Amino acid sequence: MTDLAAVKAALRTQAVETPSWAYGNSGTRFKVFAQPGVPRDPFEKVADAAKVHETTGVAPSVALHIPWDRVADYAALARHAADLGLRIGTVNSNTFQDDDYRLGSVCHPDAAVRRKAVGHLLECVDIMDATGSRDLKLWFADGTNYPGQDDVRARQERLAEALAQVYGRLGEGQRMLLEYKLFEPSFYTTDVPDWGTAFAHCLRLGERARVVVDTGHHAPGTNIEFIVAVLMREGRLGGFDFNSRFYADDDLMAGAADPFQLFRIMHEVVGAGGLASDVAFMLDQCHNIEAKIPAIIRSVMNVQEATAKALLVDRPALARAQAAGDVLAANAVLMDAYATDVRPLLREVREESGLHPDPVAAYAASGWAGRIVAERVGGRPAGWDA
Numbered sequence: 001m002t003d004l005a006a007v008k009a010a011l012r013t014q015a016v017e018t019p020s021w022a023y024g025n026s027g028t029r030f031k032v033f034a035q036p037g038v039p040r041d042p043f044e045k046v047a048d049a050a051k052v053h054e055t056t057g058v059a060p061s062v063a064l065h066i067p068w069d070r071v072a073d074y075a076a077l078a079r080h081a082a083d084l085g086l087r088i089g090t091v092n093s094n095t096f097q098d099d100d101y102r103l104g105s106v107c108h109p110d111a112a113v114r115r116k117a118v119g120h121l122l123e124c125v126d127i128m129d130a131t132g133s134r135d136l137k138l139w140f141a142d143g144t145n146y147p148g149q150d151d152v153r154a155r156q157e158r159l160a161e162a163l164a165q166v167y168g169r170l171g172e173g174q175r176m177l178l179e180y181k182l183f184e185p186s187f188y189t190t191d192v193p194d195w196g197t198a199f200a201h202c203l204r205l206g207e208r209a210r211v212v213v214d215t216g217h218h219a220p221g222t223n224i225e226f227i228v229a230v231l232m233r234e235g236r237l238g239g240f241d242f243n244s245r246f247y248a249d250d251d252l253m254a255g256a257a258d259p260f261q262l263f264r265i266m267h268e269v270v271g272a273g274g275l276a277s278d279v280a281f282m283l284d285q286c287h288n289i290e291a292k293i294p295a296i297i298r299s300v301m302n303v304q305e306a307t308a309k310a311l312l313v314d315r316p317a318l319a320r321a322q323a324a325g326d327v328l329a330a331n332a333v334l335m336d337a338y339a340t341d342v343r344p345l346l347r348e349v350r351e352e353s354g355l356h357p358d359p360v361a362a363y364a365a366s367g368w369a370g371r372i373v374a375e376r377v378g379g380r381p382a383g384w385d386a
């Protein structure tokens with residue numbers, strides 16, 4: 001028996017942060033297909049993010065990426081967001097698009113390059129101060145392509161030193177989220193390739209250093225929900241970058257490739273009290289061939305559906321079956337929840353919150369898609385380089 005009112009209340013309080021870069025042009029390393037109407041500056045990206053929140057009711061913040069979202073006045077950007085019912089969320093750093101970083105950024109063998117990279121990270125904390133952001137998200141493209149290219153342990157030392165400098169600069173209430181990625185763009189070693197490496201660095205730094213799990217950043221077959229369970233037990237899960245992968249870091253819509261995996265992850269999150277915790281639920285996606293805003297809306301809905309199913313797991317029945325060693329009954333409890341069609345429940349939740357029951361239809365009816373194509377003429381469309 002599940003308390004439906006409690007499930008609905010939990011669903012209403014869920015918050016999924018959308019990434020500014022998903023609104024601009026982005027895609028694969030082979031081709032980025034430009035779309036009409038994409039934002040030309042961070043203010044327009046925030047306006048698009050506001051549409052996702054307006055239609056879903058559960059996307060109240062938008063993540064920035066520096067330097068792509070550099071503006072003269074960050075407080076003005078935060079006010080613009082607030083005017084649209086949003087807030088500026090996580091600030092993401094970028095130390096992978098400068099020629100100086102050919103051999104790495106914070107792990108580079110040259111101290112001058114490391115200083116430049118750390119300087120950028122410190123600038124990101126300055127921006128957080130201006131926007132009121134809680135989280136600094138760090139992902140490093142650092143690594144090597146060939147055996148012998150650099151000293152693996154020395155690179156770890158350089159990384160630790162840089163992280164400590166930035167951690168020391170954080171203000172009260174600010175956190176450092178360290179994201180790992182198995183490989184790419186480095187192909188032999190990556191300096192933060194897995195949760196264990198990220199966790200080890202976070203442990204040394206302090207309580208406000210947390211690990212980010214990007215669902216696309218693992219080897220095929222990796223049991224991501226196990227990683228989530230372990231990090232939550234340690235109090236070190238900072239948040240998620242949700243997306244889907246079929247092969248490598250595909251950055252497809254969350255829940256598109258493997259909705260069952262997303263459910264299993266959310267089951268661990270719900271079980272550990274993560275919905276009511278400080279775990280950040282973010283999307284990290286690129287929409288190359290599909291319309292961007294509806295794809296982001298769809299991703300938010302997919303996260304909601306996985307969450308709803310996880311909330312519907314009959315946990316007392318599950319605990320009884322587990323305690324009795326009843327393998328099949330325990331599995332059946334989980335599968336019953338997964339097999340539930342939660343779309344009617346989510347439609348109800350939205351209607352009870354004064355929203356259209358179908359966010360995709362609400363967006364289509366809003367006329368925003370046509371308006372941005374008509375109005376966003378001239379200027380330079382936002383993308384990976386702007």
Ligand SMILES: [Mn+2]
Nearest residue numbers: 179214241284
């Ligand atoms: Mn990511």
